[in-house]
Amino acid sequence: MSDNATPVLEMVNVVKTYGAGDNAVTALKDIDFYANPGEVVLVMGPSGAGKSTFLTIAGALLKPTSGSVTVSGINIVEANERDLPDIRRERIGFVFQSFNLLEALTATENVTLVMSESRGGSPHRARELLNMMGLSHRLKSLPKNLSGGEKQRVAIARALANNPDLILADEPTANLDAKRGREFMLLLKQIAVEMQKAVVIVTHDHRMREIASRIVWLEDGTFRVDVATTKDPVCNRVIELEGAPNLEYEALRFYFCSDACKVLFEKEPMRYAGT
């Protein structure tokens, strides 16, 4: 943990087990995690590693089996179930992979909707946030009339609506092309640094490493240190070297997330080796 900052998100000895008895599956095994104001923390790892469980617990959508989770000083494990929605609304901003805007509402209305008056919410602030996201010309547009990048920027404005200390993003660039994805991750970095938000991103996108203050690797329900990673040249996912399917091509070794990607590489090595 950083020595000179109070974490916005702090998870200590968190365990999450689904089911009971012989059917019990432990998704998170005694993990510790923190995110400080102004930093972007990337949570990476293979599919089924427990990333979704991690995100839903950090987002006060799910309570852990044991351990403590603190968001902006509020212990959400001990909090009353009825208070969790208010904690989510006022203390946490969510950015989803599929944007998740409400289709019947305009960009401004999507932001205004979640605003809490107690946190200074107002239509004026919604417009201000959208202007900040470069969407001043899209204030009255419905989501169906926005591009993927614009939708994601509306989603960011919505996440910032109540000025939360913590932003949780789930694969935020998965549905964006390379250019929009890069613009978007720089925006996230800017928000973290200039607005002093803690930004936690669960992603497979290796490009996000560029903006990360820290990267943690989640695998089999635990955070692993000293994990050697590389990028799958076919799907561009960040993968752990150990145990990954691999092959040598022109004196270089390439690693893949799956045998399927390896086969694709073998068919057109020149196409992928240069990426």
Place this chain on the structure above:
Amino acid sequence: MLLVARKNLFSERTRLAISVGGVALSVFLISLLLSLYRGWDEKVGGFVEKTNVDIWVGSTGTNDFLTAASIIPLDNSNLLDAIPEIKAWSPLIVRPMTGVKVEFPERSDKEAEGTKMDMHLIGFDPEKGLAGPIKMVEGNGKPGPNEVIVDEALASHYGINLNDIISAGGKRWTVSGISEGGDFVASQTVFVSLKQAQTALQMEGLATFIVMQLADGVDPDEFAAEAETQVPQAAAFTKAEFTESTRDVVLGDILPILSIVLALAFIVGLAVSGLTIYTATIEKGREYGIIKAVGFKNTYLYRLVFEQALVTGALGFVIGVSLTLAFGRLAADQVPQFVTLVRWQDLLVVFGATIVMSLAAGYVPVRRLAAIDPVEAFKA
């Protein structure tokens, strides 16, 4: 109204139209049937209710005004003059008649032959005026020999005017007046003097009823009860009792059928609005999950659904009632028997039924919303 509820409702016009249309159709059917029933109820019992008579006396077994087969001998009826509680009394003859001929002498030859009609012949004492025409629209309210007063609904239906001729029981009566308040939907009143009716119907010395006005301060209920005790072969009714029993006899059989049709109309409205609200909610299930994920409670989602359901219901109510009013007038012009009476009390009941319909339509989707896991919002 919540922003999301309003936007969800009005952003999909087709769905809104179907949903509101379903409720409107239901409200239209319910309010139309109800107003039709009220219209008939008003007409059927209206004459008895509005007459200047306090007590109706018929022979035993008499139950109502329209179908009574009562026959009362008038031999000792003068004894009634000695009863101080009776302010005025009079024999009254009431007989349904079918195939009565009406002639139009002032028209062209072909039309002058006239037509045939059904009616209720009422023979009353023109001097005392008990149970006579409720209100005169045209002409004289006291029919003389060979004169008749026709109800305006009958006059309107058959095109009868003053000086036209009505023939019944071997008598020919000239129309001397048009009255109102004698329309029973299926038949209407025609008034002649008591003597004329007795002659035409061969009922000299007989009457169908004896009608009475009571002296001030006399309780009609007590008087009717006492009359039946004193004269066991007579059936005595207060005006209120006779009105109600007349309505019961004519409309009593219709009410259960009407209740079933009303229930069906309610179910149709409930089904249409319920299905549209349910499918809209299920289609928006992911969005409701998002709303939950970003920090709204189940109560907010419930409010969203119920507000949409209630606004749908309110719009359906307004349209349905408007249709009822418009259709009622249009239909009455074409079919005289289509008599509707829209009462604000009934509209309140229909509005209540619409609210219940809307809340019930929202109930099932609301239960689904409670089960939505906000974690779903994280799924791509």
